[in-house]
Amino acid sequence: MSTSGGGGKAARRAAAAAGAAASATVASVVDAVTGAVSATMTSTGSDGSASEASADRSTAEGIVGSTDVTADVTADESTAETAREVAAAGPEHAEHPATTGYGTPASGACSVQWDHDGTSAYGTAATATFFVIVEQSGPWGRDAARESHLDRELGAELDARTSRAGGRFMLMRRPGGHPAHEGPRTVLVAHAGARPEDAWLLTAEVDEVGDLLGLDWGALSRGSRSLVQASLLGSRPGPATLLVCTNGRRDVCCAVRGRPLAAHAARLAPGRAWEVSHTGGHRFAPTAVLLPWGQTLARVDERASEWVLSASETGHLPAELLGPLHDRGRSGVPAASQCAESHVRAEIGETRLAALWADLPEQGEDGWEVIVTHADGRRWRVGVSREPVGHQRPESCGKKAIEVLEHRATILEAWF
DSSP: OOEESSSOHHHHHHHHHHTOOOOSOHHHHHHHHHHHHSSOEEEEOTTSOEEEEOOOHHHHHHHHOBOSOOOSOOOHHHHHHHHHHHHHTOGGGGGSOOOSTTSBOOTTSHHHHHHHHTOOOTTOSOOOSEEEEEEOOSOOOSSTTTSSSSOHHHHHHHHHHHHHTTEEEEEEEOSSOOOOOOSOEEEEEEEOOSSGGGOEEEEEEESOGGGGGGSOHHHHHHTOHHHHHHHSTTOEEOOOEEEEEOOTTTOHHHHHHHHHHHHHHHHHSTTSEEEESOOSOGGGOSOEEEETTTEEESSOOHHHHHHHHHHGGGTBOOGGGOSTTTEEEETTSOHHHHHHHHHHHHHHTOOBGGGEEEOOOEEOSSSEEEEEEETTSOEEEEEEEEEEEEEEEOSSTTSOOEEEEEEEEEEEEEEO
């Protein structure tokens, strides 16, 4: 019998610290943030209202933290845009400032607090059977589908159709500066599904985003690649792709910690790493989703992104990212099933993504029971609970602290 989620926090914190690596020159980021927020800025929300944010250099330093490690490469445009998003996110974020890269962090950032605690990430992947992701450069609002340079009504309709069919609609953009984009855009359509062996990814270049309304949504929900491909002209199978959450209007941590990571990953694997509008789980920033499996990851530093991009080429997760510090779960199954699958994966050291899957959970008196199956025939019955850890933390920068709950798993029985 084995458990996870409650113990080993000191080891998790040590692992997180060992993985830390600075990704941007702090002085340049502080200068950019100061320039963006020292004078009063006005940003307009989706309802047309305006909010003002102002800060001096000390506030900027609080937002980005400090480090003595300088950057290898950081685009000036990306740094400036990050600063603008930090400022535009509103004055409430000054109460819970974020950090830059993996330098010495400001202690108030939501993700920094959760890093320090080493709270388990098991069972926190946003559930989705499939993903529809559209390239859209330029700024994103909090609700990116409706607040970007993409036509508002079109974005809302694509978001609604995707959600109704059980999927997740997101915007993506190339790391670095985000000038207005003309011409064809890249589109990713991925089916994660309940069984990772059935996952697939299509990519296409489209001139008109509205053409996506013609997708075979029923086939996409069922995972019929041939029918979906027939409904998306010019589509072809795509490689494993890493999507890094960088939307500062959702959470400052995602912009300031995610952008350097996305830029690093894109330099390593051009075309296989993108900034994305919202993965959920700001408290685990930098957070990312690996397509086509919908495998969601927490606390991803630059070294971890290198491991992921390399291992995923052959359908693997890096062994270093197994366990509750980094593995949030696969999006195609509910939270309890995610937790059970991730726990068994870590216990047996299974890195092949298609080798392990969890059934739907069965509700019990004290939580759930989940059957996890291996491709070689082994099976496990896993008990899963969601329990308080004994302290409060904000789930997002600027929000009030709430009681922290984490998923915990216990192997109750095994069949070999």
